[in-house]
Amino acid sequence: MSDELKRRAAKRALQAVRPGMKLGLGTGSTAEHFVRLLGERIAAESLEVVCVPTSEATRNLAQEVGVPITTLEHEPALDLTVDGADEIDSQLRLIKGGGGALLREKIVASASTRMIVIADESKHVGTLGRFPLPVEVVPFGLAATRRAIVSLLGARGLSTSLELRQKGNDPFVTDNGNYIFDLKLGAIDEPERLAADLSKIPGVVEHGLFIGLCSGAVIAAPDGEEILGQL
Numbered sequence: 001m002s003d004e005l006k007r008r009a010a011k012r013a014l015q016a017v018r019p020g021m022k023l024g025l026g027t028g029s030t031a032e033h034f035v036r037l038l039g040e041r042i043a044a045e046s047l048e049v050v051c052v053p054t055s056e057a058t059r060n061l062a063q064e065v066g067v068p069i070t071t072l073e074h075e076p077a078l079d080l081t082v083d084g085a086d087e088i089d090s091q092l093r094l095i096k097g098g099g100g101a102l103l104r105e106k107i108v109a110s111a112s113t114r115m116i117v118i119a120d121e122s123k124h125v126g127t128l129g130r131f132p133l134p135v136e137v138v139p140f141g142l143a144a145t146r147r148a149i150v151s152l153l154g155a156r157g158l159s160t161s162l163e164l165r166q167k168g169n170d171p172f173v174t175d176n177g178n179y180i181f182d183l184k185l186g187a188i189d190e191p192e193r194l195a196a197d198l199s200k201i202p203g204v205v206e207h208g209l210f211i212g213l214c215s216g217a218v219i220a221a222p223d224g225e226e227i228l229g230q231l
């Protein structure tokens, strides 16, 4: 069922795509539906769009399904990014990075005039933080960066377990050659403050809190799609 809901959310967001648009393409199982549906529409209508993918996986998928790809070097200003999320609250604040693509996703979303999030209803939460917050860090100085994050959270009275994401027996490596810490916070009461604090730690490249980037969302439930913000 969840996969069908993801597809329905993607289909609704596809209505926001107009000829000539420059698009950002998200990463993950929900964004995959959008890329596939976009490929179908391009083939059916000869729709002219160019797209910047947010991961190597999305780049490969887009090429496979006939979606034209470009880069931010060629198109530094995009009209619309459509992406999934791990959590979204009623203020359109997000946790992203469950698939490890948060850095490119944030760069692409920031280069876009609008960002639409597509999700099934399980992603819509009252308070962010049930999903572990991904934090991308450079491998150099890993232990010191870990210590700085723990110290920051402790000073704010937040208890967390912090895990280096693994792939098999090795650390998971992002498309940018970095590692990811997953922070189990339970509830994030002040996402803006946590985001600002994490960004001050030198070894932190980016964190998965997306604040002020999402302009609209399609939340798919069995009885229909709820629209948050503006599509």
Ligand SMILES: O=C[C@H](O)[C@H](O)[C@H](O)COP(=O)(O)O
Pocket (backbone or CB within 6 Å): 026, 027, 028, 029, 030, 031, 083, 084, 085, 086, 095, 096, 097, 098, 099, 100, 101, 102, 105
């Ligand atoms: O890094 C991955 C992205 O932030 C994804 O958009 C997010 O994890 C949601 O993925 P999915 O649609 O597979 O739940």
